Amino acid sequence: MKKRTWILYLAFRYLFPQKRFGTFFTWISTAGILAGVTLLTVVLSIMNGFDENIAQKLIQINGPIKILSPALMPDSDSFKKSLKKAAYVKAVTPFAQGITLLQHFNRVAFPKCIGFDPHSVQQVLPLQQFVEQGNLADLSKGAFVSAALAKEFDFHIGDTVDLYSPMSLEAIKQEELILPQEVPIVGIFKTGWADIDRDTLLLPLPLLQELYGLGNQVHGYSVEVDRKHIQEACTALNAILPPSLTAYTWHTLNKDFLYILRMEKAMCFFVLLFVVMVAAFSMSSGLMTTVIRKQREIALLQTLGATQWDIALIFSVQSMLLGALGTVLGFLCAYGVLSYRNTIVHLLTGWFLPENALWDFYSVETLPVAYSLQDFAAITFFAILVTFGASLFPVIHLKRLPIMQHLRGE
Amino acid sequence: MVAQPILQVNQLSKSFTPPAMLWQGVSFSLAAHESIAICGQSGSGKSTLLFALGGLEPVQSGTIEFNGQRIVAGRYRYTPGISYVFQHYHLIQELTVAENIFMATRLNPSAASPDPSYTETLFSTLGLKPLLNGTPSRLSGGEQQRVAIARALITQPKLLLADEPTGSLDEATGAQVMALLLQICATVQTGLILVTHNATFAQQTNRQFELKDGHLYEKN
Numbered sequence: 001m002k003k004r005t006w007i008l009y010l011a012f013r014y015l016f017p018q019k020r021f022g023t024f025f026t027w028i029s030t031a032g033i034l035a036g037v038t039l040l041t042v043v044l045s046i047m048n049g050f051d052e053n054i055a056q057k058l059i060q061i062n063g064p065i066k067i068l069s070p071a072l073m074p075d076s077d078s079f080k081k082s083l084k085k086a087a088y089v090k091a092v093t094p095f096a097q098g099i100t101l102l103q104h105f106n107r108v109a110f111p112k113c114i115g116f117d118p119h120s121v122q123q124v125l126p127l128q129q130f131v132e133q134g135n136l137a138d139l140s141k142g143a144f145v146s147a148a149l150a151k152e153f154d155f156h157i158g159d160t161v162d163l164y165s166p167m168s169l170e171a172i173k174q175e176e177l178i179l180p181q182e183v184p185i186v187g188i189f190k191t192g193w194a195d196i197d198r199d200t201l202l203l204p205l206p207l208l209q210e211l212y213g214l215g216n217q218v219h220g221y222s223v224e225v226d227r228k229h230i231q232e233a234c235t236a237l238n239a240i241l242p243p244s245l246t247a248y249t250w251h252t253l254n255k256d257f258l259y260i261l262r263m264e265k266a267m268c269f270f271v272l273l274f275v276v277m278v279a280a281f282s283m284s285s286g287l288m289t290t291v292i293r294k295q296r297e298i299a300l301l302q303t304l305g306a307t308q309w310d311i312a313l314i315f316s317v318q319s320m321l322l323g324a325l326g327t328v329l330g331f332l333c334a335y336g337v338l339s340y341r342n343t344i345v346h347l348l349t350g351w352f353l354p355e356n357a358l359w360d361f362y363s364v365e366t367l368p369v370a371y372s373l374q375d376f377a378a379i380t381f382f383a384i385l386v387t388f389g390a391s392l393f394p395v396i397h398l399k400r401l402p403i404m405q406h407l408r409g410e
Numbered sequence: 411m412v413a414q415p416i417l418q419v420n421q422l423s424k425s426f427t428p429p430a431m432l433w434q435g436v437s438f439s440l441a442a443h444e445s446i447a448i449c450g451q452s453g454s455g456k457s458t459l460l461f462a463l464g465g466l467e468p469v470q471s472g473t474i475e476f477n478g479q480r481i482v483a484g485r486y487r488y489t490p491g492i493s494y495v496f497q498h499y500h501l502i503q504e505l506t507v508a509e510n511i512f513m514a515t516r517l518n519p520s521a522a523s524p525d526p527s528y529t530e531t532l533f534s535t536l537g538l539k540p541l542l543n544g545t546p547s548r549l550s551g552g553e554q555q556r557v558a559i560a561r562a563l564i565t566q567p568k569l570l571l572a573d574e575p576t577g578s579l580d581e582a583t584g585a586q587v588m589a590l591l592l593q594i595c596a597t598v599q600t601g602l603i604l605v606t607h608n609a610t611f612a613q614q615t616n617r618q619f620e621l622k623d624g625h626l627y628e629k630n
């Protein structure tokens with residue numbers, strides 16, 4: 001055994017003495033780090049889960065790539081065919097959108113309307129999974145209303161609504177008679193994306209084209225591509241598109257929003273790291289006690305050939321070992337907690353809240369979780385860094401103690 | 411027989427509070443395998459001298475040559491070839507007895523791994539064999555000091571510096587351990603400088619010194 005190896009062994013033995021299962025200091029320090037790491041892992045993994053859900057929903061609602069332009073673009077078969085020739089592109093579907101005035105008896109609303117091509121939309125956007133009532137195949141016959149809007153107006157399948165568009169204003173200027181579009185409601189949908197669920201109508205594209213006087217033109221295309229090559233597909237599309245049109249990935253389109261999510265997570269990490277730091281502080285004071293209690297032994301180690309660096313190493317390694325142990329156990333503990341997260345949340349809400357209050361409010365059926373290797377690496381790195389820091393103070397203090405005096409005896 | 415001295419001390423002086431000297435003009439030499447005793451009143455500076463000889467305590471002036479090499483008595487400098495036994499045993503409770511003994515060979519980069527027959531002699535003379543796998547906390551004071559002696563000698567040092575090694579033992583046990591210490595030093599041929607209050611123990615070494623009024627006198 002080399003000298004350094006033996007120093008590491010001694011550090012290990014100080015924490016786990018022969019014939020004993022660790023010391024009080026070992027386990028209490030580990031427990032502190034464990035608590036911090038568990039908390040960090042649980043919170044970050046749930047945040048990852050939500051982020052992943054959000055990303056997934058953004059793609060489901062918008063498609064992985066959207067082609068947009070300040071100008072209108074054609075809704076012609078030849079144009080669609082040319083788009084589909086781009087690398088990695090699988091399907092395209094046109095859309096148009098705008099605000100309309102909705103009237104139902106004596107109540108009005110200004111819902112956002114999105115017009116989809118009933119024949120091709122499902123090749124790109126899996127909207128059927130958001131449908132609560134009705135069948136997406138009926139989109140060509142009428143409108144799907146979003147859940148909150150449906151609730152507000154008490155809409156049911158079979159009701160009809162009157163829609164007025166900005167085109168009606170033109171008609172008023174020309175002093176023409178304005179006739180609204182009477183549109184039957186064929187379904188109700190809910191995406192879980194509050195902004196959309198509040199007041200949105202899904203209409204057949206031809207109807208929206210008519211309301212907005214678009215003729216045979218659309219506002220944009222949603223594009224389905226090979227999900228592993230979204231960026232490449234976007235580049236390929238931009239290469240063939242005329243200069244006035246641009247393809248954007250969902251990532252680019254939601255850049256600000258995704259940035260906020262990332263910031264939020266970084267802040268969370270930073271704040272929760274303090275829990276680990278508090279644990280490290282208490283570890284530091286425990287280590288200080290050990291250092292002072294073991295001065296004679298340390299002096300003796302020096303008479304046997306240990307250098308001051310070796311001694312410093314003994315205590316820093318102890319501290320980092322505790323950090324590593326706490327981290328590993330913390331990961332296991334977090335995995336346990338996350339595996340039973342729904343049971344745990346159910347129990348907690350059962351005690352404190354009326355049934356389903358939480359689910360109704362946050363509109364999640366289960367807490368999503370996603371594990372990220374990057375997070376694990378960051379947590380491990382910082383836990384060990386912080387515990388190493390915890391050992392610095394005792395080690396520096398040790399260098400100032402006149403430990404050799406203790407060898408003289410009383 | 412004129413043995414080559416392993417330790418040559420020349421005009422050594424030490425002061426904690428200059429100008430008052432703790433001791434000065436300390437000179438003597440120690441032949442290989444020789445054992446000497448240093449007696450003196452409490453506070454006369456025996457421990458300080460012993461530490462200075464091993465290079466653990468700086469001195470004001472004078473030279474120490476160990477094994478042909480100058481010991482620069484600096485700040486806690488470790489000198490290979492010199493081992494210590496103290497009044498307290500300073501065994502590491504977290505290790506087994508065997509690990510406590512062998513740690514001396516791990517920490518001393520220049521120590522060769524001890525050869526089995528040497529180890530065998532050491533352990534059987536000191537009666538340690540039944541204790542090796544236990545932990546120090548279960549041992550009596552005498553047993554612990556025997557472990558500490560084995561730890562000091564496992565590296566086959568040329569010189570053993572012992573500072574009142576029986577200071578915390580009762581008389582009978584102390585005598586027993588002292589007899590073992592002298593015997594093992596003779597057996598493995600280690601030089602010994604023994605600091606003790608006990609005249610009987612001192613008599614059992616080759617030569618006796620006394621530290622008195624800041625000077626070291628050889629007794630005849």
Ligand SMILES: Nc1ncnc2c1ncn2[C@@H]1O[C@H](COP(=O)(O)OP(=O)(O)OP(=O)(O)O)[C@@H](O)[C@H]1O
Nearest residue numbers: 408410426432450451452453454455456457458459
């Ligand atoms: N670091 C120090 N600073 C100042 N004075 C010291 C220091 N270390 C020891 N002394 C003083 O030096 C003197 C000699 O101490 P030392 O321990 O060498 O005596 P000793 O002869 O071994 O005594 P004892 O027989 O009680 O062990 C004492 O008066 C002690 O107070």
Ligand SMILES: [Mg+2]
Nearest residue numbers: 408456457573
């Ligand atoms: Mg003394």
